[in-house]
Amino acid sequence: MYRHKKFRHQSLVLVALALACLAGSAVAADAPPGDPLEMARSAFQAAESPEARLAIVKTFLTNHRDHPGLGAVSAAGPNLLAGEMAEKELKLAKDPELKSNLQGILLGLLSEPKYQNKMQKLVGEMYDVADMSYVEHLEVIRAAVGANAWPTVDNHVAAAMHLATPEAFREAYPDRDFSDEYIAEAGRNRQGLLQTFAGWSAANQGQMKEALKTFEAAATMVRTSFFGLPENDLYRYWGYTLLNISELEAGVEKLALANIYNRDSDAGEEAREAYAVIGRKQAFDDYLWELRQKHAPKVENFTAVDYTDAAHSYDSLRGKKATLLAFWFPT
Amino acid sequence: MELPRLEPLYQKYRAQGFEVLAVESQRDRDRATKFIAKNNLSYPCLENGDGDAEFVYNTFGVTSHPTSFLIDGEGNILFVHVGFSEGDEDKLALEIERILAL
Incomplete structure (x- = not known):
């Protein structure tokens, strides 16, 4: 059975997550005791302010230029600091706009599979689901997809459905003068976007039939581009799902179209790999040309x-x- | 910038039936004409329409720039290219040659 790498990737993520938990910090995942990296990690954890932590990262980067952990510190340090600072500021923030900006920063930082658990916990703490706007739900859903936090995706898709209507769209923009036709289409598009994420979540939780049914429904609702294809990631997710159930021809076509018309290069690479598995005589580039x-x-x-x-x-x-x-x- | 890099392609393939049509989307006539003159562009350079006559977004849905559509003799848009970086001329040349059957 063809196993698409977006799904294969999840098992690797679990291993990486376990390693990170054992080490206690992404900064020093592999450092032995007494190692400068290990010492920096301990100091980092003990530091009382984000500024002190930043100083520790700077010191490490200055004094241990040849250390194999240098790259990890360079990459993880700023992210951790930004996360720490945003989290701390968020607790103090009273101004709704500042709060919303900080939430956005945190969601962006946590939108990786290694932060799956933290994402779920933080989203639960940050938001009151009943008070969220459609746009806020969508922001959370997108970040949760990046973190493979499927229960969070499902919760927010379900909670946002009542906002995916023409009436809710009109209410969200009281000062704008939209035509009735535009508003009806915007309501449908909202539903289509949510269905797209619902389908992708179902696929990632092994419910393939449900996922395909949901993608088909999404395709009838989501806004299409000048080229007649969905403007969002529907074809990417649909294509990956089809490959995963060995519907290779159909999956390759969806991914290739996402590549041609939505400039999705990842989808293009995946289509090329899967096309090789099909074993057609026609070269992939000729197939694309025909498509x-x-x-x-x-x-x-x-x-x-x-x-x-x-x-x-x-x-x-x-x-x-x-x-x-x-x-x-x-x- | 894309437009000056299209000029050599235009010169190379125009005798085989290749045409370039540049459309400036924001109607910034002053800067556009200076740019066209400075870079000696020889293919037709047009201006987007105004108000109801706007067509870059309304007809083609183009929001990112630069964006190019490569169209065959039947009017089919066979290739879409967004952005422009080093080496993209070669990609475009391959597609042009494919359409021209060279």
Whole structure:
């Protein structure tokens, strides 16, 4: 059975998480006792202020330039400090805007599988689910997906559903003058986005049939781009899920389309790998070319002026074998 | 910047039926004309429409710049390129040659 790496990755994450817990800190995951890294870790934990911790990180980076843990300290130090400071400030913050910004920083920092547990705990502490806006739910859901915190994803998808309506959208923007058509579409799009995450959560919890059903529903609701494809990550998640149940042809197509039209390079790489497993004679690049021809939208005619105010219409170029339409602005 | 790097491609493939059409999205006529003159761009450079005539976003849904669409003779958009970095000319050249069947 083809095992897609997004799913394979989770077992590696569990191992990494266990190692981090044993070591007590991401800063010094592998340091032996007496090692400068171990000493820095102890000092780091004992330090009473974020500033003191920052000084310890700086000292380590200055005095132990050849230490194999240097990279880990460089990478983990600022993140830990930013997290610590944001967490501390958050407890004191009274201004709603500041509070919301700090919550956003923390969510961003914790949106990695190694912070799965911390993410779940912190989200529980930071938010009162009943008072959250749709946008806040979505922010939490996106961060929780990054952390593989599936119960958090499920809770917030369920809690946000009553806000995924045209009425709730209109209420969220009382000063804006939207058409009824736009508002109806925005409500559907909200539902589609939530269904996308619900499907991906189901897939990651092994409920593949439920996931596929949810993706199909999401595809009818989520906003599509000029190219007729969902603007969000639906095709990426759908494609990964199809690969995982060995629906290789369908999975490759979804991922390849996400790559071509949503510029999802990870999806493109995964499609290329899975395509090799299918074992077709046709080269992958030729397959992509065929797919583009199958899904290519047509250019509608348009007319615009040049800088002498002469009008040009696209129709006048139709005899050309190839045209590059380049959109730009001067910076 | 993308536009000056398109000029060599235009010169190389125009005899085989390749055309470039640049569209400036923000209607910054003063800076656009200076840029075009400074870089000696020889292909047609157009301006986005105003108000109801706006078409970069309304017709093509383009929000990121630079963005390019490579279109075949039937009007099919076969290749989308967003951003521009070192080496992207080569990627574009490959796609152009594929459409021109060179």
